[in-house]
Amino acid sequence: MGKVKIKKKSTFIDMTAMSDVTVLLLTFFMLTSTFLQKEPVIVNTPASVSELKVPDQNSINILISPKGQVFLSIAGDADTTYSSENMRKELIVAVMNEYNKYHKSNPVKFTQAQVNAFGKVASFGYPIAKLGEFLDLDVAKQDETLDPNKNPLAGIPININQDLEHPNEFQIWMRALYNSSNGNLTEAIKTGAGISIKADKDTPYEIVNVVMDNLQTLKMNKFSLMTALKTEED
Secondary structure, eight states: OOOOOOOOOOOOOOOHHHHHHHHHHHHHHHHHOOOOOOOSSOOOOOEESOOOOOOSSSEEEEEEOTTOOEEEEEEOOSSGGGOHHHHHHHHHHHHHHHHHHHOTTSOOOOOHHHHHHHHTOSEEOOOGGGHHHHHTSOHHHHHHHTOTTTOTTOSOOOOOOOOTTSOOHHHHHHHHHHTSSOHHHHHHHHHTTTEEEEEOTTSOHHHHHHHHHHHHHTTOOOOEEOOEEOOTTO
């Protein structure tokens, strides 16, 4: 009896539909994801059970290194008028004007190129008098300059100060942010949603307290402390 030959069928699978779905998913995640901003130092926040998220718009992040250096980063509004970059450009001009009120004998002046460069800086913290020199550096040199392990000048100068007739530089920055033209940021600061403090778990409390004391002196009494979500291993 002759053998029955089974006709072989093609094993080709049309992957066009799967490719379309993959591209759509990739596009979706790219458009909806919030990218982490580059920070001058690595900070390991303490753990807690809080699941509240820090707003990614109209917010100020105060970063405190383990050694106590203070840096700032800001997130603007969804409206392109008050984007993060435009907010930083407005901020540096306001800070320059405010700083010069108290340093008339040695004022600072930023060029338009330096203002534009500051708009690109995600996190910042440097003495205002030397900020122009910092902004003239390329990005790689800026990152190195903001590294507190390599540069003792890194960080915004801050101390306990309740005399707002002679504000320290941290108070100048924060007051300029509060008085910005972005009303949504001002409202967020008032409600407490606009300011978060991110400190390392090994940062001495005395240093964190200096930052909180400055905020309270400015009547910014509502703010959040950023933590990592506690796990069963913690």
